[in-house]
Amino acid sequence: MSKQPQQKLTSTDQNGVSVIQSQAHSSAANSAGATAGLQQVPQLVAVSPGGGGKATPPSKMKKTLLDKDSEEYRQRRERNNLAVKKSRMRSKQKAQDTQQRVNELKEENERLEAKIKLLSKELSVLKDLFLEHAHNLADNVQPASAATVAPGDLCNTNNNSQ
Amino acid sequence: MSKQPQQKLTSTDQNGVSVIQSQAHSSAANSAGATAGLQQVPQLVAVSPGGGGKATPPSKMKKTLLDKDSEEYRQRRERNNLAVKKSRMRSKQKAQDTQQRVNELKEENERLEAKIKLLSKELSVLKDLFLEHAHNLADNVQPASAATVAPGDLCNTNNNSQ
């Protein structure tokens, strides 16, 4: 898929002290280059409390050393960063899709309601017609069925879609 | 304009383990919360050269002041962190609302379609009745009017449901 070889310039590889990793990732997706010098602060890791003398704490010792300089560490970070980016992209897209879905549903809703209105009207007309006819029948026998029946376009099923 | 009640300012330190702060300056009274998590960064103090006068050159030199130790800096950061949190919260909530809206709309959609179905059926029944009656009339009384009324399926409500 979208996987570009990202350069990794870990400057100050073995500089004496602090790590200013001004990693200019230069992601491909980054357009509008305004030369963004990003800079994440280095975090000093507390290797061990200086004065303390805990020799062997409980046997649960996992987070002993996170070699920031380790190659593997950087590798893992990079992978995670990629994963994070991907995940966020997907999340964003999903939200967008949802929003679009809302719009579509709203549209369809309107359509359906319009149709309901139409059908209701038709129904009402037909019912009136029946009533009228029934009255006519009750009054006498048959006055004029045709006239009663077709006043205009009662039965028009103008079903215009959309 | 802040319209939202400030949440508890205590930084709720629950995991901040790996970062310790090597704060050079002991700030004054840290009101409300003593937020931890500071890092030391090599700060290149690049004050405006020349000494004395301000005379800021019209160039693009704006990174003149970034004192990480500054009280104002920390203050700004904290405010921004709060703002970020708020913004993200809102964003999340909005997404959630949108999702819920989708559900509601879907539900209503179903309801509407059901109603359409019902109305269509009613209409169809009524029309059939109508036709039948017309036939009766045609049989018994005048063929002329009956013929005018019912050629075949005059009132075909071709209700296509999506």
Place this chain on the structure above:
DNA sequence: GGGAATTGCGCAATGA
């Protein structure tokens, strides 16, 4: 100019 809001990103913890 200035503060809040938004956005992109990296880090670390955690879930699956």
Place this chain on the structure above:
DNA sequence: ATCATTGCGCAATTCC
């Protein structure tokens, strides 16, 4: 062990 998800802080940018 690898990837995905998530909370959080930083910094740049944008919006009042």
